[in-house]
Every structure is written in C-alpha cells, then in structure tokens.
Amino acid sequence: MIATSELAIETESLRKVFGSQVAVRDLSLRVPRGEIFGFLGPNGAGKSTSIKMLLGLVRPTSGKALVLGQPANDVETRRAIGFLPEDFRFYDWLTAEELLRFHGHMCGMSGSRLHERVPAVLDLVGMTPHAGRRVRGFSKGMLQRIGLAQALVHEPDLIFLDEPTSGLDPMGRRMVRDILRGERDRGATVFLNSHLLSEIEVTCDRVVFIKEGSVVATRDLHAQGDGDVRVSVEAHGVTEAMVAGLAQWASDVIRAEGTLSFTVRAHDALPKIVRYLAAAGAEMYRVTPERTSLEDLFVELVGEDRGL
C-alpha cells in the first residue's frame, strides 16, 4: 500500500454527470510520485473528463480528487503542474518564445529564470530555430512541440499530457519519449493519455485501463512473471518423456516438428526448464517468452471497437 504522501494523484469514487449522461462513473486512482503513468481506455471512456477534473477545469458531481496532496481545484498547487491539452491552441500571433514567456509569467516565474529556461526548453523540444517565428505558421507537429514546451517551462512536479505524440513524426515521438524519461529522472510524475499503445508500452511504468468511467485494471509494466506466460522453444531431440517431465513447471505443452510450446505460471520457472531440457539432451536454438502485448490486453479488458 502506497502512503498518501507518496501519491501524486489520488481519487476516490470520482463521478461526473452531464445532464443525463454519465461521463465518469466511479474513478478511483492512485498514482505514485515519480512514475510515468499511462491512462488508457477507448473513446468515450471518460479519459478527457477525468483529466479535466484533476486539473480543476471540470467540477466533479461527487467524489474526491487530490492532486499533489491538495484538492484538485487548488489554484496554488498548479504552480507545480504542467498540462498539454489534446489539441493545443494558443494566440497564433505570438512567437514561440513569446508564448513560452507568457506561460512562464502565468506560473509566476521571474524574469531571470525565464531568461534561463525559455531557451533551454525550446532546445529540449527542438524548436530553437523557430523561436522567433509566429505560431500561426506552425505545423501540427510544431504546435505539439511548443505545447509540450509550455507544459515543461516551469519545471513542474506533475505533468499531464493528453495525446502528446499526436501529429508528430517518428523522430518527434522519440523526442517526446526521451523528454518524458528525463522528466521522470528529474523526479516529476507524468500522467499520460495516449492511444498509441506501443508508445505507452515502452514509456510508462504503470498503466490503468478505464472503461465507462471506471478503472477495470492496473498493470505494472516492469513487473516480471506475473500471470501466465506462453513460451515457445525452437529445439530438436525433444522426446515424449521430456514433455511429460515438463509438467512439474508447465501446462498446455504442445510438441511439433522442431518446436515446443507451453505455458508457465511464473517467469522464474524458465531457467529451470532450460536446464532440464538441456540435461535431458534436447538441442535448443531459441527460447521466447510471449508476453501479452498491451494491445491484446487492451482488447481483452476493454472489449471490441464500439465505433466511437
């Protein structure tokens, strides 16, 4: 159990109803500090409304939400929060540098700190060559970059990113991934909403799946050996006796020409199996644990596309 003081976000039975429509049914979340936390769910699951409640943009109908230990609508706490909206838009007549200065001023940054931070964060998002250009002429990818920069300019402790890689090319996505890891290493918590599950898989420490406004599952993406793992082995010389002997660690064993596959309950059973097969005389060329991808897990937990 994580102590409340170690939580960046804590919600309890958070609920939002718009008229007769329930946007968020019952959201209970615990986000530890210093992690990159993925917030996943299908369209219409209530992700954006949940983020807006955590940022004080939308009032919850009921329930409790604490952000950095304070109520979600606390104005002062926002000094330590950065936010990149899904579709970042701002006064397009400002230059990139002016935009960052404005957001820094709003966060109460001093002139000297802005002088130091604005060029640094422009460089971080690869926008230094465009510092003096007006936002009006920016592509979608450039807007995402400058939007990310405004969310980071004041070095927040908690960063909310809503689809941060939307509109970015592969290099841009890689840049975002590196920035997020850098922020986590600095000690910041990142709350990430993205539809790109492959990005989430390689970036996040932990993910939560929500469906119809409620949490349906949480996964620690660094945890090894939790749950069944299907393993495939490319090997020659596997006998029926060897297959029978595998039963002490594995189930659903299937032997075919040159291959063997089975399911193990725990990841740490694999070295024992490899030693057993080698000692019994099997010649192994490859052993591959087939982890369930986040995408498979998403489909399994959330269900098929509802066309929303």
Added chain:
Amino acid sequence: MNGVLTMAGITLREAARRRILWTALAAGTVLLIVFAVALKLQVMEFASRPMSPFLRYQVENGMLMVGLYTCDLLAVVMTILTSIDTLAGEISSGTIHAIATKPVARWEILTGKFLGFTCMVAAFVGITFAGTVAVAYFTTGVFPEHVLRGFALIVLECELMLAMTFALGTWFSTLTVGVLALGLQGLAFMGGWLEQVSGFSQSVHIVTLGVASSVIIPSESLWRRAAFEMQTPLAGSLSFSPFANVSIPSGAAVGYAFAYLCVTLAVAIWHFRERDL
C-alpha cells in the same frame, strides 16, 4: 494580481491586433475628415451672411454633438465586435484550457481580460473623441461644456456593453453573443428615441416603454446624459434629436448604469468561475 496584469497585457496586445479595431479607427478617421469638411463649409456659409455670434455658436455646438454622437456609436460597436469572442471563442476552441490550468484564479483571468479591453476602449474613445473636439475647436472655436464628464460617460457606456459581452460569453457561443449584444444595444437605442419622442407626443405609455428599455439596458441613457453635459442649453432644446434635452437621464440613472455594469461583471465572474471548461 500578477495573473490580472499578465492577462491584461496579453489581452491588450491581442485586442490591438484585431482588424476590427484598426478598421474602426480608419472609419473614425474618415468620419473625422467628413466632419471637418462639413464644419468648414458651415463656417464659410455663416461668414457669407450676417448672423449673431450667439446663435452661430449654438448651431456649431449642435454640429459638434453630431460628431461626438458618431464617435459614441462607433466606439460602442467596436467594443462589442472586438470583445464578443474573447471568452466564448477561447472556451469553444479550447485555448482557455492552457490558461485556466495555470496558477491563476478564474476571476483573475476574466478581470485581466476586462482590464485589457478597458484600456483599449478608453484609448479608442480618447483618440476619436479628442480628434472630434480638436477639429471643432480649431475650425469653429466651439468647445464642449463639460468635456471630461462627457468623455467619462461615453467610456462608461462602452464598459457597460463590454461587461455584457463578457457575461454573455460565459454562457453562449461567439455568434450568439454578437447577436444578443447588438440586439440589446439596438433596444437601448430604440428606448432612447422613444423617450425623446415622448417629449414630442406627450404619451405616457411611450415614456414607460422608453424607460423600461433603459432599465433593461441603460447604455443609451449614458450617451444622452453625456450629450446633456457637453452641449449648450439652447442646442439641447432642439427637441427631436439624439441630443435633445427632452428626457435627461438623472444622476440616479447614471448611478443605476454604473451599478448595472458592476453587477453584470460580477455575474460574468461568478458564472465563469462556476462553469465547466
């Protein structure tokens, strides 16, 4: 307070970039030129025939009021058109999300925007008003009676409509705000004329209708008070004009308009603070 000033600064810069502001200033300049030419022609015409200086001054003062009334109309329309999407537009586009998640209370955002527009409106009225007065003074020697009171009342009229567009902007879309704000100004305009007509027709019902319109939206009554303050009594006695001293809004009416502005702004702040963004 940092939030208010930062928002005021960016709003002023944003307002200054609006094409409508510069179009209105260009229109004001054209109207000023037309006004100057008309005044000059009038002066030449008066010089060609014998006329008492007193009567001449009264007529020229009346012409000055025409120029100032034009400034007033232009300022009110410019105020409405530049401010209708400052809240409604930013809410619908999502621009407000990047601002309202900063460590700044929503009342500071709204107050800062209002302050920024106030500076722009005061500057616009100041330029067009001073230009009109200067043209009249240097062409005819006529100067308004209580010029600062008149200026303050016209600015107050614009501020009242500004508060109205802000309040409407927390509820409705840009287009709806524009239609409602211009519709309300139209009602105020008609109410003012109905009160003037009442002096001509002596109809109690028309007076009631005119007063009711001014209660619903008292912007035009501020212009009529400004006209009363700035013109000579004789010029004001011309009974069928937007400047006639037929139905002069009292000090209490000005106080009501000021209270109306404050309440409207308070409602805007309250609703902007309470609503979901």
